[in-house]
Amino acid sequence: MNETQPKWLHWAKQIQGIAQTGLTYAKDVYDKERYEQLRALSLEIMSEYTKMDARILAHLFAGEEGYATPKVDIRGVVLKDNRILLVREKEDGEWSLPGGWADLLLSPTEIAVKEIREESGFEVKPLRLLAVLDNQKHNPPAPYHVYKLFIHCEITGGQAQEGLETSAVRFFAEDDLPRLSRNRNTEEQIKLMFDLLRHPERVPVID
Incomplete structure (x- = not known):
């Protein structure tokens, strides 16, 4: 367990995972009822400690079905004039690297290209995978367990243009970063991207 993650959050996510998987495979109506109770307990714990409305939490997890696995977040990394x-x-x-949740029927590179176009206005081509990071080790505590994929892309066209979810588009130097949306990406992650791009001989970071 990540030492920076509160024990209550670790336990709540474990309970949520057990409940979700149990609801997927349980056949007995009484077993399903017990798994529903476990899910409700995990939501109660999260609501108590995060102060997030229980109804919002229930909505976030209500659509989760099947065997419980980490979610996948794709981030596009574009460098111009350093x-x-x-x-x-x-x-x-x-501020964040353009990106978002992985979509069904699209590959990771296709998602990176789509998200960069929709959020920044730029057309890009994907070059290589830079890193796969576990948010439990590299981001502030969050309800979801997420694998974050960072994909290096190169601009081929388009122009800076805000999107439906974004209000500004800019390029920043490594020593002049703005206030970051830390659940999406941290300063340490951005600096890691700069370092990996300075050293293209390095293999992708997987942690």
């Missing part, structure tokens, strides 16, 4: 492309999120007013 500056990195970031977009300002309308949700919190803070």
Whole structure:
């Protein structure tokens, strides 16, 4: 377990995972009822400690079905004149690499290209995978367990343009980063991207 993750969050996510998997495979109506109780307990724990509305939490997890696995977040990494492309999120007013949840029927590189176009206005081509990071080790505590994929892309066209979820598009130097949307990406992750791009001989970081 990540030492920076509160024990209550670790336990709540474990309970949620057990409940989700149990509801998927249980046949007996009484077993299903017990798994529903476990899910409700995990949501109660999260609501108590995060102060997030229980109804919102229930909505977040209600659509989760099947064997419980980590979610996948794809981030596009674009460098121009030694500056990195970031977009300002309308949700919190803070900055992130363009990206989002993986979509069904699209490959990771296709998602990176789509997200960069939709959030920044730039057309890009994917070059290589830079890193696969576990959010439990590299991000603030969150309800979801997420694998974050960072994909290096090169601009081929388009122009800076805000999107439905973004309010600004800019390139930033490594020593002049704005306030970051830390659940999406941290300063340490952005600096890791700069380092990996300075050393293309390095293999992707997987942690």
